Amino acid sequence: MSITSGSDDKIMSMGCIDSPSAASSGGNVTGSGPLKKGPWTSAEDAILAAYVNKHGEGNWNAVQKHSGLSRCGKSCRLRWANHLRPDLKKGAFTPEEEHHIIELHAKMGNKWARMAAELPGRTDNEIKNYWNTRIKRRQRAGLSIYPPDICLQALNEDQQSQNVSTFSYEDRPSPDLLLSNHFEIPSVEFKNLELNQQLYPQSLLDVSGNSLLVHSPGSFHSNNSSFAMMHPAKRLRESESLHTGLSGSLGDLFPAFNQYQDDACEKLAHSLGFSCAYDHNIHANHPSTSCLLPGSHALLNGNSSSSEPFSWAMKLELPSLQYSDTQVGSCGSPSPLPSRESVDTLIWSPPTEQMQLDCLSSRNSGLLEAVLYESQTLKNSKNSSCQQTPNASLTPDNVVDTLTQNLHRTGWEVYGDPISPLGYSAASVFSVHESISRSSTNEHQSAVTVPGFKIKQEPVDWVSAWDNGKDEVQPQMIFSRPDCLLGSNCYNLNL
DNA sequence: AATCATAGCAACCGCTGAAAC
DNA sequence: AGTTTCAGCGGTTGCTATGAT
Numbered sequence: 001m002s003i004t005s006g007s008d009d010k011i012m013s014m015g016c017i018d019s020p021s022a023a024s025s026g027g028n029v030t031g032s033g034p035l036k037k038g039p040w041t042s043a044e045d046a047i048l049a050a051y052v053n054k055h056g057e058g059n060w061n062a063v064q065k066h067s068g069l070s071r072c073g074k075s076c077r078l079r080w081a082n083h084l085r086p087d088l089k090k091g092a093f094t095p096e097e098e099h100h101i102i103e104l105h106a107k108m109g110n111k112w113a114r115m116a117a118e119l120p121g122r123t124d125n126e127i128k129n130y131w132n133t134r135i136k137r138r139q140r141a142g143l144s145i146y147p148p149d150i151c152l153q154a155l156n157e158d159q160q161s162q163n164v165s166t167f168s169y170e171d172r173p174s175p176d177l178l179l180s181n182h183f184e185i186p187s188v189e190f191k192n193l194e195l196n197q198q199l200y201p202q203s204l205l206d207v208s209g210n211s212l213l214v215h216s217p218g219s220f221h222s223n224n225s226s227f228a229m230m231h232p233a234k235r236l237r238e239s240e241s242l243h244t245g246l247s248g249s250l251g252d253l254f255p256a257f258n259q260y261q262d263d264a265c266e267k268l269a270h271s272l273g274f275s276c277a278y279d280h281n282i283h284a285n286h287p288s289t290s291c292l293l294p295g296s297h298a299l300l301n302g303n304s305s306s307s308e309p310f311s312w313a314m315k316l317e318l319p320s321l322q323y324s325d326t327q328v329g330s331c332g333s334p335s336p337l338p339s340r341e342s343v344d345t346l347i348w349s350p351p352t353e354q355m356q357l358d359c360l361s362s363r364n365s366g367l368l369e370a371v372l373y374e375s376q377t378l379k380n381s382k383n384s385s386c387q388q389t390p391n392a393s394l395t396p397d398n399v400v401d402t403l404t405q406n407l408h409r410t411g412w413e414v415y416g417d418p419i420s421p422l423g424y425s426a427a428s429v430f431s432v433h434e435s436i437s438r439s440s441t442n443e444h445q446s447a448v449t450v451p452g453f454k455i456k457q458e459p460v461d462w463v464s465a466w467d468n469g470k471d472e473v474q475p476q477m478i479f480s481r482p483d484c485l486l487g488s489n490c491y492n493l494n495l
Numbered sequence: 496a497a498t499c500a501t502a503g504c505a506a507c508c509g510c511t512g513a514a515a516c
Numbered sequence: 517a518g519t520t521t522c523a524g525c526g527g528t529t530g531c532t533a534t535g536a537t
Contacts, residue, residue: 039505039531060523077523078506113525124525129504132527136502 036070040079044069048076049084082123089121093130099147101127106150 040048051067057080060073069076082088093101097119104115110131112124119127 037507058523061521073522074508074524075506081524082505110526125505128526133503 035064035072035075037075040071040083044071045079045084048079052080052084078125082125087121088123093122093126097122098130101130102146103150103153105131106146106153 036044047067047069048063048071051063051069055063057077060077062073063069063076064071064073067076071079100119101115104118108114110128112128112131115127116122116124
């Protein structure tokens with residue numbers, strides 16, 4: 001649309017800030033008026049269109065100078081690119097386009113311009129807005145973003161990429177970059193991983209730091225997908241946010257926790273026959289703790305502005321250089337001082353009680369211990385109502401088998417996991433089907449308590465929640481990001 | 496009918512890399 | 517080699533329309 005509201009009279013005093021020439025050139029052709037800001041009028045559109053049709057695109061500051069428009073070149077370019085270009089496709093995205101966008105986003109992250117290049121007639125701005133809106137919607141609904149076919153696709157590609165020693169950024173930015181050495185992962189993280197191996201089953205830890213990253217392409221996804229490619233200064237600057245992402249998924253720093261999350265979740269799901277849609281809120285007060293997934297693309301990728309519910313997960317600010325052996329240590333390491341949020345993530349599912357206690361006894365963690373204690377307390381308070389966790393003999397292999405069986409069996413027909421705050425772990429996505437598909441109503445509300453967990457299903461309209469019918473037409477299982485399959489959630493698949 | 500919340504969209508802003516000087 | 521200019525990208529903001537209460 002072309003807004004021609006009264007706000008047109010917003011005026012820039014200096015032209016575009018980052019367009020010195022525009023500013024210094026004195027604004028419009030008359031040199032008398034300051035540059036306008038705000039919505040374009042149809043008259044301005046006509047002038048710009050006429051100018052560009054005559055002189056062609058480019059040299060936008062010249063447009064501003066010679067067309068008589070009181071707009072900076074940058075603004076002209078934007079207007080032309082987003083609204084006046086003759087090849088623009090107007091109107092809502094078609095389902096095909098939407099699917100394509102999702103695919104592209106799964107591959108590229110927030111590379112709007114690149115995505116736009118693959119969607120003829122669509123602009124980066126359009127795609128970006130669409131995506132952000134979509135994220136918001138799904139976020140609100142507690143749904144994840146990516147449909148399963150895309151997750152599978154990403155999984156396949158990821159596996160292929162592991163089989164090929166050479167790779168191209170163009171083809172697969174996120175995971176491949178993580179394969180590269182450009183990314184400065186503190187080695188200590190993986191030293192600690194080794195330490196942790198005495199605490200956790202080897203089978204769960206048989207993942208090197210590198211492979212962990214390889215399997216978690218989304219761990220630093222999106223904003224960080226180009227991390228390795230970016231300017232060193234930017235890298236330095238973004239390292240903080242990167243580590244936010246890292247720590248937003250503490251599992252990357254604490255792989256074992258992720259693995260236990262997944263494993264325990266899987267076990268629970270299988271043993272109880274319902275989804276592992278655990279509720280972080282049992283440990284935290286976060287109203288919306290969805291998608292704190294290792295490598296949660298939804299989280300890191302979507303524009304998680306500070307006003308967004310996701311922002312809490314982004315608040316964890318651990319300066320990149322502050323990771324040290326002591327800080328990144330495993331369970332109970334001295335003063336990791338994670339934010340409460342990260343601890344929430346960390347602690348949602350202690351592997352076993354004994355393990356937890358062992359861990360604590362060997363390393364006094366202070367805050368961590370406190371949280372564990374709280375968790376324990378909560379757990380105990382719930383124990384009376386649900387004491388048993390049958391089928392505890394599940395081994396990782398069993399889990400994998402069952403998981404993969406479910407993968408095929410369910411045929412991806414499952415709706416999104418509306419309640420998994422951890423972002424639709426493998427367990428949740430594979431088993432949520434059980435509880436959902438049996439329901440005769442669209443609304444679910446139930447709460448199941450098991451030792452150490454509170455599996456709570458919040459009310460979600462399963463039909464409308466799927467993007468209010470605006471998204472993929474058919475209900476299907478979704479993930480917050482394909483890397484939920486590729487990540488530590490899924491590394492078992494490669495055992 | 497009024498108010499509020501949300502969605503959708505357009506535009507702006509800051510930054511970056513490449514090209515030109 | 518260093519600086520300036522330009523074009524483009526991605527994140528954010530602000531406005532309007534619409535729906536819910």
